[in-house]
Amino acid sequence: xLISLFIYSSRLYENFMALNVSGVMLxxxxxxxxxxxxxxxxxxxxxxxxxxxxxxxxxVVIEKPRQETWGDFATTVALGLAxxxxxxxxxxxxxxxxxxxxxxxxxxKVTIDGPGFINITVAQSWWQNTVKEIIDAGEGYxxxxxxxxxxxxxxxVSANPTGPLNVVSARAAATxxxxxxxxxxxxxxxxxxxYINDAGRQIRLLGASVAARYMTLLGKNEDVPDDGYQGDYxxxxxxxxxxxxxxxxxxxxxxxxQNVLATLALEKMMALHKKVLHDYRVxxxxxxxxxxxxxxxxxxxxxxxxxxxxLTYEKDGALWFKSSEFGDAKDRVLVTKEGEPTxxxxxxxxxxxxxxxxxxxxxxLWGPDHHGYIDxxxxxxxAIGHEKExxxxxxxxxxxMLRDGQLVKMSKRAGNIIEMNEVVQEVGIDAARFFxxxxxxxxxxxxxxxxxKKRSDENPVYYxxxxxxxxxxxxxxxxxxxxxxxxxxxxxxxxxxxxxxxIRKLNEFPSVISTCARLMEVHHLPAYLMDVASxxxxxxxxxxxxxxxxxxxxxxxxLLEASRQVLINGLTILRxxxxxxx
RNA sequence: GCCCCUAUAGCUCAGUCGGAUAGAGCAGUGGUUUCCUAAACCAUGUGCCCCAGGUUCGAUUCCUGGUAGGGGCACCA
Numbered sequence: 228x229l230i231s232l233f234i235y236s237s238r239l240y241e242n243f244m245a246l247n248v249s250g251v252m253l254x255x256x257x258x259x260x261x262x263x264x265x266x267x268x269x270x271x272x273x274x275x276x277x278x279x280x281x282x283x284x285x286x287v288v289i290e291k292p293r294q295e296t297w298g299d300f301a302t303t304v305a306l307g308l309a310x311x312x313x314x315x316x317x318x319x320x321x322x323x324x325x326x327x328x329x330x331x332x333x334x335x336k337v338t339i340d341g342p343g344f345i346n347i348t349v350a351q352s353w354w355q356n357t358v359k360e361i362i363d364a365g366e367g368y369x370x371x372x373x374x375x376x377x378x379x380x381x382x383x384v385s386a387n388p389t390g391p392l393n394v395v396s397a398r399a400a401a402t403x404x405x406x407x408x409x410x411x412x413x414x415x416x417x418x419x420x421x422y423i424n425d426a427g428r429q430i431r432l433l434g435a436s437v438a439a440r441y442m443t444l445l446g447k448n449e450d451v452p453d454d455g456y457q458g459d460y461x462x463x464x465x466x467x468x469x470x471x472x473x474x475x476x477x478x479x480x481x482x483x484x485q486n487v488l489a490t491l492a493l494e495k496m497m498a499l500h501k502k503v504l505h506d507y508r509v510x511x512x513x514x515x516x517x518x519x520x521x522x523x524x525x526x527x528x529x530x531x532x533x534x535x536x537x538l539t540y541e542k543d544g545a546l547w548f549k550s551s552e553f554g555d556a557k558d559r560v561l562v563t564k565e566g567e568p569t570x571x572x573x574x575x576x577x578x579x580x581x582x583x584x585x586x587x588x589x590x591x592l593w594g595p596d597h598h599g600y601i602d603x604x605x606x607x608x609x610a611i612g613h614e615k616e617x618x619x620x621x622x623x624x625x626x627x628m629l630r631d632g633q634l635v636k637m638s639k640r641a642g643n644i645i646e647m648n649e650v651v652q653e654v655g656i657d658a659a660r661f662f663x664x665x666x667x668x669x670x671x672x673x674x675x676x677x678x679x680k681k682r683s684d685e686n687p688v689y690y691x692x693x694x695x696x697x698x699x700x701x702x703x704x705x706x707x708x709x710x711x712x713x714x715x716x717x718x719x720x721x722x723x724x725x726x727x728x729x730i731r732k733l734n735e736f737p738s739v740i741s742t743c744a745r746l747m748e749v750h751h752l753p754a755y756l757m758d759v760a761s762x763x764x765x766x767x768x769x770x771x772x773x774x775x776x777x778x779x780x781x782x783x784x785x786l787l788e789a790s791r792q793v794l795i796n797g798l799t800i801l802r803x804x805x806x807x808x809x
Numbered sequence: 810g811c812c813c814c815u816a817u818a819g820c821u822c823a824g825u826c827g828g829a830u831a832g833a834g835c836a837g838u839g840g841u842u843u844c845c846u847a848a849a850c851c852a853u854g855u856g857c858c859c860c861a862g863g864u865u866c867g868a869u870u871c872c873u874g875g876u877a878g879g880g881g882c883a884c885c886a
Contacts, residue, residue, distance in 0.1 A: 286826090293829065303828055309866065316866080341829040342867080387886070429886060454885095545884050556812075556882085563884040570886050595880050598813050624814065625880070666822075669814060671879065673821070678835090684848055685835065693848050704845045742825060754823065757834080768841090768850040809848065 276326035298346030305343040316343030354730045355718040361789040369740045374415030380581045383592035385422040388496040389433045392647040394626045399592050401663035404509045405749045408800045413744045418512040426518045434489025440465035464492050503648045508802040525576040553606030575607040591620045598622050624671045654679035657803045661688040664749040694760035696809040698791045705773050716781035725766040732762040733793050756797045
């Protein structure tokens with residue numbers, strides 16, 4: 228029930244984003260800007276000081292000092308200027324600080340430390356104000372507009388419909404889904420797309436494999452072709468088809484039977500994939516079928532284009548594309564000597580189709596076994612007139628499933644695969660999604676099944692969810708004691724160490740989101756949410772919310788609400804439920 | 810042979826555009842509950858940042874060359 232509520236609200240959120248117009252949204256954006264642009268304010272002040280002191284302009288980067296005790300913000304600009312100004316960095320820093328203005332009176336302390344860092348501590352009142360701003364921003368907290376509605380197509384999973392989805396698909400699905408949510412949060416118009424290879428050799432093999440199993444079930448033993456699909460799921464498919472259609476395919480010509488069964492099996496696999504992904508909370512805007520390209524000969528139009536540009540040639544009876552002229556290691560075949568278009572050739576048409584549909588930038592998430600394929604697609608797209616930067620591939624590294632500390636082996640063709648659905652069912656959707664986005668894409672992921680299933684403090688998913696449940700519970704308890712959320716409460720009372728630490732952490736949310744979107748990396752978000760949970764738990768343990776001091780209690784209610792909002796916003800992007808009770 | 814990814818604490822991993830004393834979780838040890846959820850909190854130790862050069866005022870980070878592990882190098886997809 229909690230989960231369905233969650234999905235409902237996240238759908239609303241998507242529409243909200245897509246429409247991109249709303250008074251609430253506008254307000255959210257404005258207040259977010261006021262909150263988060265303090266780094267811009269500081270950079271401006273430093274820039275002005277530089278101009279006054281040295282009459283020069285340079286990029287000023289504001290970062291977070293390694294240690295909180297040093298200050299809230301820092302800049303190394305003095306270190307960077309040492310050479311050009313031929314002056315000791317500390318001396319430069321001193322001059323900058325002498326000229327530093329602060330129109331809004333936000334700086335509580337400015338110091339020069341180490342070799343020449345300028346550390347700035349912001350007034351406590353500024354931090355305290357942000358609590359209300361987070362609550363005001365609500366679901367829009369963390370939103371940004373720098374994506375400028377740029378249309379992005381993110382294609383991910385796109386597994387062949389010739390077998391069940393495996394655990395790498397599960398990783399790709401969670402990653403792609405979250406990336407799109409992140410991109411949309413910072414103002415892109417990003418969509419999810421799944422490419423279905425419903426034509427060509429693999430599908431013919433699927434048909435032959437199912438047909439063989441089907442005939443065997445009817446007592447007329449047939450062997451699955453050597454290069455066919457040997458997995459038990461083929462038997463299941465044949466079984467189902469036999470149940471639905473009886474023996475009516477038995478008397479068809481072999482080729483005819485394989486053809487019909489290929490189509491039926493394909494649809495069944497696709498329906499299954501859709502369901503597994505939907506149950507995993509991944510819903511695509513577009514399910515694109517390869518056959519639609521073949522039907523309208525889109526791939527031949529590509530070849531015509533390449534031919535016209537003199538970028539093809541014939542060799543050994545095959546048609547080649549001069550991909551090496553565009554950075555690929557060697558030329559690639561478009562049409563085999565048997566006269567069959569390669570997957571590659573259709574794939575060019577597919578990516579062209581995405582551009583035709585109005586997408587400005589394409590992202591594909593591929594498995595590690597496809598990295599050698601990147602250069603040729605990129606080459607082809609450049610050849611037909613697209614900029615290199617508009618086609619990007621992120622390789623998602625492999626997944627190692629561990630049970631009892633032992634590696635569980637997988638193999639798609641042999642049939643002893645680890646199915647995505649199996650894992651999701653076993654560990655739960657929340658844990659599965661969290662674990663799959665927890666690591667950097669470039670790193671292989673060790674998925675500890677036992678840990679994911681554990682309902683204990685070792686499991687990071689529950690650590691974050693527990694923080695949310697706890698907040699909801701305290702709010703409930705407070706309401707029972709006559710305390711309501713009051714946005715007029717005196718937030719200057721929030722001055723305990725743990726309170727300030729929590730507020731500072733909550734304020735990082737927008738920049739975490741932006742970093743994720745900018746780098747196309749998801750793993751920062753789960754890590755951040757664990758930090759938020761940690762900061763909250765620490766606050767909770769050291770400070771009571773419901774106290775005799777009703778003013779203080781009200782202020783802390785605000786902090787609770789702001790914390791809850793950040794957790795919700797983060798979990799919404801991850802599509803992980805935020806339980807109200809645990 | 811060529812290409813991609815990885816190498817940081819006992820384990821699993823962060824480390825943003827090159828900056829200060831390299832961090833977190835888990836595991837270990839010790840403590841915390843008459844009090845809003847102990848699925849929590851607090852304290853405590855640990856480093857050849859794989860190696861060697863280079864660039865730089867400054868390198869875990871960038872470059873080159875190695876070493877080790879994983880993956881890929883089809884007229885398959």
